[in-house]
Amino acid sequence: MWRKWGIMLVEILLLLMSGGVTAKTCGVISTESHTVQLGSPFFASCAVGKQFCPDLDQDVQVIWKLDRNIIPSKDHNDVQQNKSSIYFRSFNKTFAALYCYFQMDEGLQLMDRVEINAGYPPAKPTNLMCQLNLTDDRLVCSWQLGRNPLLKTNATLSIARTNKDCKPIEGKKYNCVPQPGETSCTIPRLEFHFTQKHAVWIVVQNELGSVNSSYLCVTPMNYVKLDPPVIKEAAPVISLPGCVRIQTKKSEPGSYIEQWYQLRYRKADENQWIEVQPTTKDSDELEYCNLSPATRYRFQVRCIRRFLEGYWSEWGSDASVLTAESAPIGKMKTWWRILKATGDGPTQIQLLWKALKKEEANSENPWYVVGISLDPYQSANVVCNTTSLNCTFHLPHGATGAFLWVYNTAGHSPVMEIDFRDRKIPGMPVSWIHVFPNTDNSLAVEWKLQAMAKSYVLEWRKSTQHLESDFNWKTEPDGSSFSILQDIEPFQQYTVWVYPIYENQVGSPVLINAYSRQGIPEFAPKLTLIRVTKSSAQLSWEPIPLERRHGFITNYTIFWADNDRTFSATLNSSLTRFEIRNLQPLGMYTVLISCATAEGSVNGSVLMIYTTLLDEIEIHVLIMVLCVASVMIVTGSLFLCLAKQGVKKKFWPVVPDPANSSMGKWSPVSHEVPKMSLNIREINQMITSDLTILEGWAVKKPPATDVTKCNPVSFEHKPECSKDNTEGPYINVADTVQYAKVITGGYLGQSPTSTSHLRSNSTQPLLSDISPSPQTYENMWFHSNNQEDSIFLIKDKNLSNFPLLQALKIQEDREVFSF
Structure with missing residues (x-):
C-alpha cells in the first residue's frame, strides 16, 4: 500500500515538472491487461499523438521505466511514427508501475504510466465439510484454500436440494459469502432440513479466473456434533482393586439421540491421556479396570451418535478417582548406621529405608514396621510403627539384626531381615573420591571402582548438621563410579561419604567436603587485642560460622598501618x-x-592499636622501684625510733640517719601549681598504661589532719611525739590507689578531665593512721579526702639527694620521654 502511494506521488511530481503536458495529450501506454499471471509473458506499447504535440521531432527516442529502473533499449523496439513496444518473457513482480518517457532537449518527458498486478488463478478448495450444532440448530461448513493467489479473491458457499445423484436441483439455492479472510460459513436453520440431502459447494474467483469445489452431499443429522456428557459420579470398585465405575448424564439438546461413549484417563501426576475403546451401548454407567491400585486418576468422557455417525463431541469436564488399595509388594532398599555403642550397654542403631514405588506400595500412605527378635521362632518385638523412612532403637545383647515390613488397609508385604553383623570387620574403602559442582543445586561425585564391590552407598548432608540428624543417602549399582546428588543449597558446605558394599562386608567410608557454588564470606572475623607492648601486638579472632562462610576459606590477610x-x-x-x-x-x-574464598574477599572492621612506652617487665620494675622508694622515705623516722630503743640493732643493719639528709629541707605542700615542662610536637595519642604523667594539674590543698610528730633529736629517751595540725610533706590516703600512676593535664592546650584522680584496681590499703611509724601496708604519700584519691607533687630545689625521685623528673630529649 505504501509503495503504491509512493509511486503515485512520484508521478504527480513528474507531471508538474513536465510543464503541464499530460500523457493524454502526447502519449498513451497500451496493454492486453493490467493483471497478469506471475511468471507469464507481458506485452505493452507506447504511442505519441503528434497532432496534439506538433513540436515533437519526426524521430523521438522512447525511454521505458519499471518502477524506478530504466529498461535497457535492447529490451524494447522503437518504430516509426513515434511508437515503441516492450516485451517481458516472464513478468516476476506481484505489483509494478510501468512508465513511458520521451527524450527531450530539456530532459525526460513523461507520457503515460500503468499499474500491473501479477498473481495466480484461484486453486480448487479442498476439505469441504459441514457440522450440525444442536444447541443453536446451525449448519456450519468450512473448507481449505489452495495456493495463495496473491490477488484479491472472493469465495461463495452455496447449498441446494439435490437429486439422487447428489446434483443440485435447479431453482432455489442459498448463497453465503464469508467474512474477508475466513474459510467458513454458517447456514441458518430455515435453509436446510435435518433428514434430507443437500448439495454444498464453493466457488472461488479472481481477475485471472474462477474454480468450483467438488459437491458435498449432506444429510445434516448425519453430521451432528453432540455436546459432551457430564460425569455425575466416579468411584473405585473396592472389591476389585484397579477398577473404577463412572456414571454419566447426556446433554439436554441431544438427550433423545442414541449415543456411544469413549473414556480416557491419565495419572494425576502425568500429562499424557490414554484413550479407551468406544463403548457401543447407550448406558449411563461405565466401568473400566486395568488400573494401578491406590493410584489417583483423572477421567473424561465424550460421545457420538450411534454407529459413529457425525462427529465426536468435545471431551467433558474431568473427574478424579483414587483406586482401591492392595497388599504391598516389592523389596525395600535399606541402610543403617551405629549412633552409639558402649561395651556394657545396648547399641543404638538408626535404620533407614527407601520408600516403595507407588506400584509396589499400592497405597498412598503405607506404614512401616521394625521388629527385633532374639528367638527366630518367636514373634518380633515391634520397636517402630511409623510412616517415616527411618527408625532409631537400641539393639539388645544377643540380637544380630532386625525385621522390616510395610502394610496398608489391604495387607502387608513380605518380611525383610536386616543383618547388623556385616560391619564388625570393615572392608576396604574406595581409594579416592572427587566431589565437584554439577549445577548450583547439585553435586557430582566420582570414585574409583573397587574389586569385588557389589554396590556403593553415598551419604550426604550439610556439614553444619548434627551427626544424629536426618541425612540423604542413595545406592549406586555395581560398576557405577559416578553419581549426581540433588537438592543441594548453594553457598552451603556439604559432607559426602562413599561406602563400598561387598558380599558380607561394608567398606570403611571415605568423606570429603564440597560446595555446589561458592561465594564471598558474609563477614570477616572480629579482631581482639590480646596483648600490646612497645614493639608488638598480639591479635586473635574467632572463625566465621560455617553456615556463613559461603565457601572454603583460603586465607586471612592482616593489614596494619601507621x-x-x-x-x-x-x-x-x-x-x-x-x-x-x-x-x-x-x-x-x-x-x-x-x-577470602575462591570467589573473593571481605574486610572486617578497623581496630586501633596504641603501643606503650615501656614493656610490661619494665613497667613492673619501675613500679617496684617507686614502691620501695616510697617505703624507704616514709619509714625513715621509724628507723630512728626503733634504733633509739635498740630494736634497730636487732633487726636492721646500720643505715644513714634520715635526719641528716636533705629531706629536712622539704617544704610542705604548696598551693602553687607544679611547673612541669612538656613540649612534644607530634604525639597522636597519649597512652594510658601503667604509668601516666600528670602535668599542669591544679594541686588540691591537703586537709588538716592530726599527724603525730616524733622528735628524733635525742636517743636517750623515748621519742617525743606530739599531735600537730600543721601541714606536713606526707599525706595519707584512706582509699586504695594504684601506686605508680601519675596523672597528666591537658595536652597541647586541651582541657583536662574534670576528675582530679584515677581509680586503681589495687586493693592495697593505705595509711590513715596518725602514727608517725607506718605499718607495712601504709603509704605516707597519699591522703584521703571525701573518698577521692589525690596525688601531690612536692617541689624541691635539691632533688639530687634522692635519686629515686630524681628518676621521676620528665625531661625533653629528642621528643621522646626519658626517665
Missing part, C-alpha cells in the same frame, strides 16, 4: 592468632583483617 606506611601478612586459613612485631613505641596503628 601514618606513613602500610604492612600486610597473609595467613593460613587454620590460624586464629597473629602477632605483629617491630612496631614503634608510643605509636598508633590501624589494623584490619581480610577473609
Whole structure:
C-alpha cells in the first residue's frame, strides 16, 4: 500500500515538472491487461499523438521505466511514427508501475504510466465439510484454500436440494459469502432440513479466473456434533482393586439421540491421556479396570451418535478417582548406621529405608514396621510403627539384626531381615573420591571402582548438621563410579561419604567436603587485642560460622598501618592468632583483617592499636622501684625510733640517719601549681598504661589532719611525739590507689578531665593512721579526702639527694620521654 502511494506521488511530481503536458495529450501506454499471471509473458506499447504535440521531432527516442529502473533499449523496439513496444518473457513482480518517457532537449518527458498486478488463478478448495450444532440448530461448513493467489479473491458457499445423484436441483439455492479472510460459513436453520440431502459447494474467483469445489452431499443429522456428557459420579470398585465405575448424564439438546461413549484417563501426576475403546451401548454407567491400585486418576468422557455417525463431541469436564488399595509388594532398599555403642550397654542403631514405588506400595500412605527378635521362632518385638523412612532403637545383647515390613488397609508385604553383623570387620574403602559442582543445586561425585564391590552407598548432608540428624543417602549399582546428588543449597558446605558394599562386608567410608557454588564470606572475623607492648601486638579472632562462610576459606590477610606506611601478612586459613612485631613505641596503628574464598574477599572492621612506652617487665620494675622508694622515705623516722630503743640493732643493719639528709629541707605542700615542662610536637595519642604523667594539674590543698610528730633529736629517751595540725610533706590516703600512676593535664592546650584522680584496681590499703611509724601496708604519700584519691607533687630545689625521685623528673630529649 505504501509503495503504491509512493509511486503515485512520484508521478504527480513528474507531471508538474513536465510543464503541464499530460500523457493524454502526447502519449498513451497500451496493454492486453493490467493483471497478469506471475511468471507469464507481458506485452505493452507506447504511442505519441503528434497532432496534439506538433513540436515533437519526426524521430523521438522512447525511454521505458519499471518502477524506478530504466529498461535497457535492447529490451524494447522503437518504430516509426513515434511508437515503441516492450516485451517481458516472464513478468516476476506481484505489483509494478510501468512508465513511458520521451527524450527531450530539456530532459525526460513523461507520457503515460500503468499499474500491473501479477498473481495466480484461484486453486480448487479442498476439505469441504459441514457440522450440525444442536444447541443453536446451525449448519456450519468450512473448507481449505489452495495456493495463495496473491490477488484479491472472493469465495461463495452455496447449498441446494439435490437429486439422487447428489446434483443440485435447479431453482432455489442459498448463497453465503464469508467474512474477508475466513474459510467458513454458517447456514441458518430455515435453509436446510435435518433428514434430507443437500448439495454444498464453493466457488472461488479472481481477475485471472474462477474454480468450483467438488459437491458435498449432506444429510445434516448425519453430521451432528453432540455436546459432551457430564460425569455425575466416579468411584473405585473396592472389591476389585484397579477398577473404577463412572456414571454419566447426556446433554439436554441431544438427550433423545442414541449415543456411544469413549473414556480416557491419565495419572494425576502425568500429562499424557490414554484413550479407551468406544463403548457401543447407550448406558449411563461405565466401568473400566486395568488400573494401578491406590493410584489417583483423572477421567473424561465424550460421545457420538450411534454407529459413529457425525462427529465426536468435545471431551467433558474431568473427574478424579483414587483406586482401591492392595497388599504391598516389592523389596525395600535399606541402610543403617551405629549412633552409639558402649561395651556394657545396648547399641543404638538408626535404620533407614527407601520408600516403595507407588506400584509396589499400592497405597498412598503405607506404614512401616521394625521388629527385633532374639528367638527366630518367636514373634518380633515391634520397636517402630511409623510412616517415616527411618527408625532409631537400641539393639539388645544377643540380637544380630532386625525385621522390616510395610502394610496398608489391604495387607502387608513380605518380611525383610536386616543383618547388623556385616560391619564388625570393615572392608576396604574406595581409594579416592572427587566431589565437584554439577549445577548450583547439585553435586557430582566420582570414585574409583573397587574389586569385588557389589554396590556403593553415598551419604550426604550439610556439614553444619548434627551427626544424629536426618541425612540423604542413595545406592549406586555395581560398576557405577559416578553419581549426581540433588537438592543441594548453594553457598552451603556439604559432607559426602562413599561406602563400598561387598558380599558380607561394608567398606570403611571415605568423606570429603564440597560446595555446589561458592561465594564471598558474609563477614570477616572480629579482631581482639590480646596483648600490646612497645614493639608488638598480639591479635586473635574467632572463625566465621560455617553456615556463613559461603565457601572454603583460603586465607586471612592482616593489614596494619601507621601514618606513613602500610604492612600486610597473609595467613593460613587454620590460624586464629597473629602477632605483629617491630612496631614503634608510643605509636598508633590501624589494623584490619581480610577473609577470602575462591570467589573473593571481605574486610572486617578497623581496630586501633596504641603501643606503650615501656614493656610490661619494665613497667613492673619501675613500679617496684617507686614502691620501695616510697617505703624507704616514709619509714625513715621509724628507723630512728626503733634504733633509739635498740630494736634497730636487732633487726636492721646500720643505715644513714634520715635526719641528716636533705629531706629536712622539704617544704610542705604548696598551693602553687607544679611547673612541669612538656613540649612534644607530634604525639597522636597519649597512652594510658601503667604509668601516666600528670602535668599542669591544679594541686588540691591537703586537709588538716592530726599527724603525730616524733622528735628524733635525742636517743636517750623515748621519742617525743606530739599531735600537730600543721601541714606536713606526707599525706595519707584512706582509699586504695594504684601506686605508680601519675596523672597528666591537658595536652597541647586541651582541657583536662574534670576528675582530679584515677581509680586503681589495687586493693592495697593505705595509711590513715596518725602514727608517725607506718605499718607495712601504709603509704605516707597519699591522703584521703571525701573518698577521692589525690596525688601531690612536692617541689624541691635539691632533688639530687634522692635519686629515686630524681628518676621521676620528665625531661625533653629528642621528643621522646626519658626517665
